[in-house]
Amino acid sequence: MSQPTAPSSPSRGRVVVAVLAVLAAAVLAGVSPADAVQGELVRIMYVHVPAAWLAYLAFVVTLVGSVGYLVTRRFVFDRLAEASAEVGVYFTGLAIALGMIWAKPTWGVWWTWDARLTLTAIMFFVYLGYLALRRATAEPAVRARRAAVLGILGVVQIPLVHFSVVWWRTLHQPPTLIKPDKPSIEGTMLMALLAGIAAFTVVYGLLVARRMELARLEADLAAAEASLDRPVAGSAVTAPELGEAR
Amino acid sequence: MIPFRRAALAVARRELRRERRRGTVAWVTIPFGVVALLLVPLAVGTEQVLLRRIGPGLYWVVVLLFGVLVAVGDHDGRSQRDATALLGIDPVAELTGRALAATLLLLGFELATGVAAVVLYDLPVVGLPQLVVVMVLVAAGLGLLGTVAGAVAGAGPGAALVPLLVAPLAVPLLLGATQTLDGFVQGRSTISWILMMIVAVTVSAVVVVVAAAPLQEGR
Numbered sequence: 001m002s003q004p005t006a007p008s009s010p011s012r013g014r015v016v017v018a019v020l021a022v023l024a025a026a027v028l029a030g031v032s033p034a035d036a037v038q039g040e041l042v043r044i045m046y047v048h049v050p051a052a053w054l055a056y057l058a059f060v061v062t063l064v065g066s067v068g069y070l071v072t073r074r075f076v077f078d079r080l081a082e083a084s085a086e087v088g089v090y091f092t093g094l095a096i097a098l099g100m101i102w103a104k105p106t107w108g109v110w111w112t113w114d115a116r117l118t119l120t121a122i123m124f125f126v127y128l129g130y131l132a133l134r135r136a137t138a139e140p141a142v143r144a145r146r147a148a149v150l151g152i153l154g155v156v157q158i159p160l161v162h163f164s165v166v167w168w169r170t171l172h173q174p175p176t177l178i179k180p181d182k183p184s185i186e187g188t189m190l191m192a193l194l195a196g197i198a199a200f201t202v203v204y205g206l207l208v209a210r211r212m213e214l215a216r217l218e219a220d221l222a223a224a225e226a227s228l229d230r231p232v233a234g235s236a237v238t239a240p241e242l243g244e245a246r
Numbered sequence: 247m248i249p250f251r252r253a254a255l256a257v258a259r260r261e262l263r264r265e266r267r268r269g270t271v272a273w274v275t276i277p278f279g280v281v282a283l284l285l286v287p288l289a290v291g292t293e294q295v296l297l298r299r300i301g302p303g304l305y306w307v308v309v310l311l312f313g314v315l316v317a318v319g320d321h322d323g324r325s326q327r328d329a330t331a332l333l334g335i336d337p338v339a340e341l342t343g344r345a346l347a348a349t350l351l352l353l354g355f356e357l358a359t360g361v362a363a364v365v366l367y368d369l370p371v372v373g374l375p376q377l378v379v380v381m382v383l384v385a386a387g388l389g390l391l392g393t394v395a396g397a398v399a400g401a402g403p404g405a406a407l408v409p410l411l412v413a414p415l416a417v418p419l420l421l422g423a424t425q426t427l428d429g430f431v432q433g434r435s436t437i438s439w440i441l442m443m444i445v446a447v448t449v450s451a452v453v454v455v456v457a458a459a460p461l462q463e464g465r
Contacts (some may be wrong), residue, residue: 070460122414123414125413125414126411126415128410129407129414132407133398133399133407136399136404136407145461145463146397146399146461148460149398149453149460150411153394153415156449
């Protein structure tokens with residue numbers, strides 16, 4: 001009978017690095033100058049942009065996990081895909097919410113039918129569907145196989161979301177960092193933005209590792225429960241005892 | 247192993263026979279789509295000018311949302327899937343046949359609700375060749391996406407997920423359909439939108455081919 005192994009705690013070093021990275025990013029975001037046009041609202045960008053970056057990263061890692069599972073049939077890849085998709089959905093939601101908070105004072109509306117916004121919302125719902133699919137399928141191998149197909153299919157949206165601001169010239173500004181020429185942003189602001197991206201990436205790594213560990217424990221527990229000695233079906237039914245004839 | 251084309255056509259015929267017996271599309275989905283077209287003016291207003299302006303968009307939204315129900319069809323139970331596997335039918339041929347049947351049913355759905363939209367919203371029927379191309383591409387794209395989503399979600403509680411899985415991925419089809427016909431009316435070039443739809447349909451077909459084996463294995 002397989003026994004669930006004890007959970008491994010995250011190393012204190014990794015947690016300390018994550019906390020320090022977040023603190024450094026917060027300090028840099030605080031001391032960077034206000035934007036000439038946006039004013040103090042620009043500070044929302046130091047969380048919004050890293051959150052959007054993490055959404056891309058998380059869904060690419062989901063793709064890697066999905067392909068890895070279909071090729072090797074090892075559940076560690078399935079757990080990687082699942083953990084990364086969960087964290088990715090959270091950060092996509094955060095990016096959308098912060099974008100809306102920024103848009104209200106800047107554009108005058110919470111939501112506008114901009115290509116980037118609309119496609120990001122669609123990506124959010126596709127991966128929400130991915131997570132719902134995982135919850136709806138009980139058998140681990142079937143779940144992993146089906147989720148892997150959707151995890152591969154869903155990644156098509158990342159280039160669509162990223163290049164939407166280039167292909168359709170709409171309200172959302174074009175790429176600032178990931179583009180062929182130099183980043184179009186002031187030095188201190190660039191530092192704050194990069195620090196935010198680095199900090200969020202470290203936090204992402206920590207969260208994915210913890211979520212994978214949790215998924216492994218859940219799988220171990222399910223396997224241990226399944227292998228417990230249980231009464232066989234029909235064991236409660238006993239043969240009738242014949243009494244003495246009176 | 248049964249030859250691919252024969253197997254795909256046999257599966258498509260089986261699906262169409264099932265629909266003929268059950269009549270789900272003819273007697274449930276099409277009437278439901280027409281009711282949706284009938285209800286919208288009660289909510290947004292019944293002015294002919296307004297309905298003529300928003301009618302084509304509403305029609306394609308109804309096709310997308312209700313078409314998903316047509317495209318996914320009835321998912322096989324375990325015993326049926328085991329029987330199909332024992333017959334030696336290639337998983338790609340099975341999904342292709344299902345997609346083919348879904349495409350034909352969707353064309354019927356588009357036609358029936360299209361007539362209702364023209365009548366209810368007083369829409370002019372212009373650019374018939376473009377309209378036919380768009381209808382075929384939307385039917386093929388939705389048919390392929392619905393088939394993959396049906397196989398991904400499986401039978402049982404997962405089946406309820408299909409609309410959530412398909413609707414966001416079908417956005418290129420919705421955009422292509424509305425923009426092509428709008429572009430024709432406005433006198434703009436529509437080739438880029440048609441190309442986008444062809445790309446979407448091709449990608450969906452590739453997904454059917456690539457995903458068929460892992461989705462159907464261990465049935």
